[in-house]
Amino acid sequence: MPLTQQSKNFKVVKNGGYAIWQEGPLFKLAPMAFIHPEIMNIDSQQMVKLTSSIGRPHKNGFTRGSNLMFYCELQVGNYCLEVLNGSSLNPIEDKISQAITDHLSIKKQSDSLYNIQIRESLTKKQRIFMLLCIFAGLFLLMKGLFTIISLSLGTPMEGSMG
Incomplete structure (x- = not known):
């Protein structure tokens, strides 16, 4: 219009x-x-x-x-x-x-x-779910990075899985 x-x-x-x-x-x-x-x-x-x-x-x-x-x-x-x-x-x-x-x-x-x-x-529910997925993905990415760094250095790091 x-x-x-x-x-x-x-x-x-x-x-x-x-x-x-x-x-x-x-x-x-x-x-x-x-x-x-x-x-x-x-x-x-x-x-x-x-x-x-x-x-x-x-x-x-x-x-x-x-x-x-x-x-x-x-x-x-x-x-x-x-x-x-x-x-x-x-x-x-x-x-x-x-x-x-x-x-x-x-x-x-x-x-x-x-x-x-x-x-x-997108509906409001879809937008909220999308934001939650983005934050969960960022959290898992950081967790994975800390784990890789910890394993490669051979020293335990706070926040890593290993």
Whole structure:
């Protein structure tokens, strides 16, 4: 949906996790600091809870890039995506963004150059499980490294298996 359009209805045919991405030109002041998306379930007239993404992942091409804004979980049904005035940034990101724009000559680009996209994503449970697997993998990697070093040096090391 182009940012010049204030709202758009869409239909979800599969329960699951979804993500809201902002897509537009690279190295330009993105309107993320000036807009805030909202999703309403038309069938139940309930607002959908949007969870801000940590670290704001980017996916870039040569001239255009995408920025992950929010996660949400949607059930099968009809929804309305609305773009409102206001910031999508948390207070820390907002201060950093303001400091950068105050010191660099980056001009706000036309909203017609940007799109809001809703893409299939991981559910909250899948994201938590993924983080647990990453930490478990890092722990096992460190344990294995200590064991290899201990065996190669012939001296016991704290944290090794041998």
